[in-house]
Amino acid sequence: MPAITLNRDRFCSFLDRSLSVEEMAKWLPWLGLDLQNVGPDYVKVEFNPNRVDFCSYAGIARAFKGLMGWETGLPEYNVKKGNITLNIDSTVGEVRPFMLAAVVREINLDSEVVRELMEMQEDLHWGVGRDRKKASIGVHNLNSVEPPFTYTTGEPDGVRFIPLDKMEEMSLQEILEKHEKGVAYSHLVDWASRYPLLVDRKGEVLSMPPIINGELTRVDDYTKDLFLDVTGTDLNAVVRSLNVLVTALADMGGTVETVEVKHPDGTVASPDLTPEKMKLRVGYANELLGLRLPDARVVECLRKCRLDAERVNKGVLEVSISAYRIDVLHEVDLVEEVAIGYGYYRLKPTRPTTVTTGQQHEMNELANYVRQIMIGLGFTEAMNFILTNEDTQFERMRMEIGRVVRLANPVSTEYSIIRVNLLPGLLENLSGNRHESYPQRVFEVSDVVVVDEKAETRSERRLHVAGVSSHPTANYTEIRSFVEALLTNLGITDYKIKGVDHPSFLEGRVATLTIKRKGRGLLGEIHPQVLNNFELENPVSAFEISLEEIK
Template sequence: MPVITFKYEDLVGLIGKKVDKEVLLQKIPMIGAEIDNVDGDNISVEFFPDRPDLLSVEGLARAMRSFLGIEKGMKKYDAAPSSISIKVDSSVKEIRPFVSAAVVRDVKMSEDFIISLMELQEKLHFSIGKDRKKMAIGIHNLDAVTPPFTYKGVKPSEISFIPLGEAVEMDLNEILRKHEKGIKYAHILEKLERYPIIVDKNGNVLSFPPIINGELTAVDLFTENIFIDVTGIERKAVDSALNIVATAIAERGGKLEMVKVVDSETRNTPDLSPSQMEVNIDYASRILGFSVRKHVIESIERMGFDASIEKNVLNVDIPPWRTDILHPIDVVEDIAIGYGYDKISPELPKSMTFGSSLSYEKIHETMIGLGFNEVFTISLSNEEEQFKKMNIEPREVVSIENPISGRHSCIRVSLLPSLLEILSKNRHNDLPQMIYEVGEVVEIANGRPQNKTMVSGVKIDAKTGFTECKSIVEAILRNTGIKADVREKKSGAFIDGRCASISKGGRQIGYFGEIHPSVISNFELDYPVIAFEIYASELLSPSEDK
């Protein structure tokens, strides 16, 4: 989960009232966070990824003012009209069609603020922006350029400029080949004939989204007026990111101004008007297990909302930076947080069921006896990791409808990619490395998702191979009392002739082998790897499998 680090005095200054450090350390976790580290004046806080508005000390200060009762309800920002505009040229429509922008004037810069702003930008790129593919943010020194601005598509060799952090001009192709950010994000623009660019009245380049800004508009301690651009392929993501960044800068005392976006329809951004949602009070009471009517206004105001009650309906004004509020249940959750989970009395369920446990103890004992170390990985993954990096054909998966990160866009169908990723992160450690996991995957069978528990293991070593892997699998089958057949199997993830299936009663219950060199390379490993994956339930005796 994302972690932000800030100075205690900086947070207190933004809150606008002296709050004891111990009180803050006690209260911050109550809004959905965990204190990661405290080192003198420096505090690190880990936030749940569904609250991108809290990914900066400015956003945290705004939330704490409401939660502590210093400033009730929704924070209001005045965004004045301005004469600045950005025109969307038709040449960018098929490339990266959406742009929103804002101006913040009279900003008082500091080292803490610059660090916070850059970290917020990158965290939003990763979360809302899906690693810049869906949206990317540019933050510029407005005084270095001349409005109006134009957002257009150009041929790669048509424009040259000095990219941020460099001293020489490069054209767009050179940036993608030579610049650190260009190399990292070039895949987003792959196969495009034109690239998006933002220029000012005189043709000076502000930004080459989603890759890099121009050095001309770099923000420093002497910057007073800021221009923000957000471009992307999804308008909601673009507008949400702009609202979060613009209001975070405004928390530092800056004066917000709207920018006219001249497109097929002209609009002014940022749009900081709240959205509305109705929540049935009986529904909220039923979910939380107590009558909320008496406390609901105070509770929801502590979470930074405005609200009123009309008969049995709670009318809620949702701040434009709260992108996580999608359904009435999200409001109910915030009512509970604002009320205080510590005030809610626990109750046993009205009806209870009793079942026998499904124990994998014998499997764990076997794996530990073979020298493996157990690991735990999350069940969310992505299709590139599950299929492309494993060199196998994609198959149907359970996709996440609104993933907070591109890395967590589906439920995994195999544990092996996660285990290989762990090996990749431990390249600096000594060999051999042997890890295993007993965990769930979700497979699609006859159009319906089914949870399956797998036991999977990998070993990396300079001299490991198929013969060793076969002996490990045979030991697992022997120790669990399972008789199975081993037959040759073909899989793109394994070397031809060094992969086998495990069959029981004519059904395949697993497979094992020596990982293909291309897969090893995809996970940035340097030595041979063997792997196996078996349905855990098939390793249980009839008395255990109930």
């Protein structure tokens, strides 16, 4: 989750009051912010991805003022009609079709603000833009270029400009190949024949969205007026990114002006900060929260969350949602706002009246019976990962590689498949415990996953039990006694033990187990080559039984 560090003094300047870090730490979590750490003069919090509007001091401050009751209801944003035009060329349609823009004037930038602006940009790219794919933001010094602006496309080798943080002109192609941002984001445009470009009246390049801005419009402490652009492949994401950014800048003291965006199908004034409207049934909110709040109280709670509501009927409110609140999808989201405005700390715990009896799952019940018997036989339980690798599962066991569920993106070669047998894991456990006293008797009762084409998930989860006994005189007779004790105590009498050949076991000292004519199992003395493969010195007798057929 993204984090923001709130310096106390700066945060207080947004609140117009004085607050201690302890007070900040006490109240910020009630907004849904996750406290990371509290310093002598700062509080670091993480915010959830649904509330990207918390990516700035301004965003958190306006919510905080609401929660404390210092300033409630919708924050007001005055958007002046501006006279700057942005033309959208039809050629952008196939590569990155949408662009919206805004002008923010008379903003007081210091290096702290410039840094925050960049962090907001990054958070929005992550939280809304899906790493610039759906939307990306450009912030420009308006005074170094001449409107009107045009969002168009350029030949990869035809246009050259100086990208941010560079000294020399580069072609669009060179930027994609050499500039660090170009390399990182080239996949967003490199498949197109022409690349997106934002230019001014004279053809000077403001940026190459969504890759890099031009050095020409670099924003610094002396910048007074900003031109904001957001491009993208998803109009919703573009609108939301712009709204969050513009409202934060307005709260920071900027004056917002519209840009006339002319695209082939028509003209819009951007940004549009008109609040959205959504109905909320008070009964619905009370029902979910377990409260009995009257309409007026619900309105008050919503206002504390910087929303507004009007009673349109008895028990029905029309809620106004600020443009930066991009997380409200459904009436239920307003219910949570009511809860936050009410205060989670005020919610008294109740117990549901639902009466039910508990029941364990039959396979886990069986697993517990098996545990009980194995422990009675002196075995200690191991718990291994079901993720493993072919080397352990097959090669070290002298087995042919079988059909297994395989990961497409394993985190390491050590964990690349799902086990089909438990035994190899237990041999690994013995290998890791050679320094411990013998006899060592270890078992595991857990899952394996086998491929099954007929199943919905093309695989089947199966419960197995396996055990190993290791000491200088471990042998077949011993393990057979253990297996028979296990089966007898599980109440299974219908089973057959028959000699078989198996590469993991010594010839003539290995048998299959058939339970109720279909269950499968294997028992025997582990082959000395397998012992060598696992670097084991003591003989090991072992068994493994599938428990699926036993239930």
